[in-house]
Amino acid sequence: MLYPLNSADKLGFTEVKQLIKAHCLSVMGQEMVDKIQVMSNYDLIAKFLNQANEFKNILQNDAALPINNFYDIKSLANKARIEGSFLSEEEFFQVQASLTTVFAVIAYFNERTGVYPNLEALFEHLPIEKAILKKIDMVIDPKGKIRHNASRELMEITSGIAKAEQEARKKIDQIFKTATGNGWTADGSLTVRDGRICIPLLAENKRKLKGFIHDESASGQTVYMEPEEVFSLNNRIRDLEFDRRREIIKILTALTDELRPYVPLLLSYHGLLTKLDFVRAKALFAMDIDAEMPKVVNEARLRLLNARHPLLFLSFKKDHKTVVPLNVAIDEGTRVIVVSGPNAGGKSVCMKTVGLLQMMVQAGLLIPASADSVVGVFRQVFVDIGDDQSIESDLSTYSAHLSKMKKFVEDANGKTLILIDEFGTGTDPQFGGPIAEAVLEALNHKKVRGMVTTHYSNLKIFASHTEGIENASMLFNNTEMLPMYRLEVGKPGSSYAFEIAQKIGLPQNVLNLAKNKISSGQKKVDSLLVDLEREKKEIFDTRLKLDQQQRRVNTLLAENEELKSFLDENRKALLKEAKQEAKNIILNANKLVENTIAEIKSSNADKEITKTLRDNLSAEVQRNTVKPDVAKQKLAVDEELKPGDWVKLIDGDTTGQIIELIKDNVVIAMGELRTVVKKKRVEKVAKSTIPKEVRRSGISHTGDIANFSPEIDVRGMRTEDALFAIEKLFDRALMMGFGTLKVLHGKGDGILRKMIRQYLKKYDQVDRMEDEHPDRGGQGITYVYLK
Structure with a gap:
């Protein structure tokens, strides 16, 4: 249940439906999109989500589904249902094309039995009656025209028309040739008037030929005559054409009578085509917004990871900009989130993102968020956004807000999602704040879930010490005075009213006067919030610097690993060369000694020769001495x-x-x-x-x-390259004495994550491996702890 009725417009759900309609191929599909509603039946929601997700997988990863023609065969079937009626050639062609598409789609899924179970359920137990198609094919050709041989009578009539037309054409050509030779005709050739072929004659020669004058030129100098000899032939052709039309009606009536028993089946085929067009449009829109299917639970809770507002995403996509993702959780422990922070800091967009994505999921639509997100089912969605003052109902802005609060307090329960923007505004803050706090307390007592935005300090204080309610703020760069559009749960945010006013250029004396008019307690609270924001910003900047330093250390480790590998390879090469050289020296020495002994023996120990040989031997020894x-x-x-x-x-x-x-x-x-x-x-x-x-x-x-960084990003790498890079980082981390490694591998299908973990398990130095926190990447990042 949605309250008020214009909640879909307020959150942008109506605009989402219009974007989906643009992807429909048929009017039937568009009508089905118009009927999309927020559901609370868990099984239906899961079924519709799975259908859209399966069709998205087909569009992205499988062969194209043979969807070529979508016609409204429901209206044609209802027309054929009436006794004595008949479908035209064009209408039978539409039925023929639609049935061809239906049978091709069923064959497509039959080839992939079990792969897309939720889409297969669309035509489960639907019979394939190809007899209908065969009957139509015998009468209607592929171009949508009736076949000339659809019946013997039609074939004879068609043949008679062709012969009569040929004879009439031959006759009028002869007469035209004679008249032209006599100089009776005007400039030009044979022409058609009132569907009859005529000869253009000069007006003064019109009595030189017998015939029927059908028309004359604007000047009256030319008349268009159908010769008497051709007139009777053309009348005969006209009679044959009437006969042909009567025969065609007879054939189409008979074909319609044969089709009539299959009308219920045609309606079922129509339903299949309509649903396919509808699901296809949802899948195409999901691809436009990079949507995924979250995990759906039959509980009143949600946990959105890397969520983006779909309309904002599409708008930024055109300008080549990116949307800052949202991470938020609403559950039994944190039932209501009170979001505060500066104006134009993104509070309302944050809340609308939560509301719109929740509505989309409960309407069976995929959402632009991580597939690890968890979305529950709420029985009611209550929304208070914008100014709903009504002149007719004599309601002011604040009265309209109070009317909604009355409805919320009376009808909300533990399965209600409430979304309230600028809670308590519209009246004197001195009274609006306490009333808003009382309403929030009553809603919290009923265990409702939801998100509210506010600037009231009393609501921030109330949320800080009330169980079930949590403060949150939109981060703000108080140095540059610019919003960061990041939601930080746990602490309230400052409105930065004075800081923003100072940046805009409000005179300092006016600012000082304003500061003197607020209480000292409020000043302390606001100063504390500003200091907290500044500390959060400093921590964020420090973390960025540390990440940069770690990346530099990673680079140096990689260079050291390359050098170590180079030295090891050169050392092995040098040892190999040295051993080979030593072996060669020994072999040469043996040969030299043997040759010396042999020559001494052969010279009978001649002193001169022996001395020379000894000198040669000594020289060789000296040469090989280090x-x-x-x-x-x-x-x-x-x-x-x-x-x-x-x-x-x-x-x-x-x-x-x-x-x-x-x-x-x-x-x-x-x-x-x-x-x-x-x-x-x-x-x-x-x-x-x-x-x-x-x-x-x-x-x-x-x-x-x-500068060493025990962190590596292997997203997009092939498995072999990723493992090689991780091994180098692992070796350098051991050398440096680091205790942990951080590996960014992404989620995808989980294959790379599995291979990396299996590879690292073989090392004794690895103590354990864990996923990153879900809010900071979850299963897309692995932490490796070393012993």
Whole structure:
């Protein structure tokens, strides 16, 4: 039940219906849209929502449904029901096209049995009577014209007409040719007058031919004559055409008689087409507003996530702007939300969004909100928005509000949703505030659900200490004096009356005078609210900065991981090359020794030859001997260490760059890692001996770890790419000692979320994984806690 009756107009529901009507292909579908009403039957609501959602899935993900023709076959069936009546060729063509569409649609769903159960229910137990179509096809061709062979008589008549027309044409051509040769005709060719072919003759020659004059030109110089010889032939053609028309009526009457027993079935087919057009229009509108199907429960509660006002969404879409999403919950614990805040801050739009989306769901329409939203069923929706003063009823603005409050207090219950805008206004605030508080207390006592907007401080105070009622405010940027259009539940908001007045340019002396006229208690309350708003804004800005810093840290971790991978790959390559080179040296040495021994033996140990061979052997040994780097050792001993120097651990191959000297210790940066060792454990190395890749990875400042962000966004990535990116982030988080990771993967079908969690479970370092809070992303974000 809606109260008052114009609530649908107030909330924009009527405009939504008009937008849905624009998508209908038929008048029947538009009439069905006009009948959309807010329902309270849970099963019907669920059925209509599922139908719209299934059709939306077809439009987005499946082959096109073969819906080509929508005609009002109900009126045609009712016409055929009357004995002695008959349908015209065009009307039979409409029946033919509609039946073709019906059978194609049924075949479409039969190929997908079980995929769209709620749409299949539209034609469940509906028989497919193709005999009707066959009977019509025998008489009406695909262009909607009667077939020339629909009956033997019609075929003979049609043939006779063709022969007579051919003979008449031949005869008049001969006469026209003769008259032209004699110079009797006027300029031009044969023409038609009153449906008869005539010869244009000069007026002075009209008696030179026998015939019937049908017309003359405006000047009177030309007459249009039908020759006597052709006149009788044309009369014969006209008689045959009358015979043809009578035969066609006879055929159509007989066909209508055959169709009459199927009238109830035709009405059922009409119902199917109408419902399909109706559901299709709802699905197309849902796509326009990016709507989803929420979870529907048979309880008086709701929880909207990322909700948007559909009309505002469409308006912003044209201007390439985005709507700030709304997150709000109304349930047993928080029954009524009192929204306060500055003017033009979005209070009314917030409340209208809740009301309109609730009405849309209870009317079987998908809504522009997250699919994780939960929407219940209310038996009554009471609305008080705008000025309903009435001259006829002698009601002022405040009287009209009070009349509604009387209705609300008397008839509302625990299954009623109330929406009141600017609660208590319209009269002296000194009295309007207490009356509004009393009404709110009475409504709360009845356990009603709803949302009200107000500027009254007494209502904010009442909500703060009353169970079941919760304060909320629309966030406001008090630095730039601009609304943020974000609903914050838990704290009331300031009206920012003085701040907005100052920004507009009201004289300071007037502002000071106004401030002196309000009570000190009210000043304190308003100042406190302004301070709370400022703190919330600062927290919001700080959070944004932290997110930016985390993203920078993420980038540095990724670079470090790439460097580590590069060093590991090069180390393996160098070891492989060294082993191969050592193997080659040993093989060559063996060959050299064997050849030397053989040559000594073959020369019978000749001294000169033996000496030469020994010299060659010594030279080869000297060439493959590694010489100690004396210069480097001397460099390490003689020169003092200082920040920026490159050093190597004496007991290993690890190199790094000195960041800081602390007594006998040095702080070394090795890529992203830091380590502290004794001076005696390192030796200085020349910068030129350090690979360029390692030098590039040298850390130039000490704040890089602070820039690491254990957060990654993999939305839109392929599964393999996402897992690879997460693995790199995971390794760097372990190296840095971070305890949690935040993975943004989106909701979608949940496949990416499932794959990511299965992949991370294989690591022993992972303690547990949790979803983000529903108000901040829910199942679209995973928090990974490390041991």
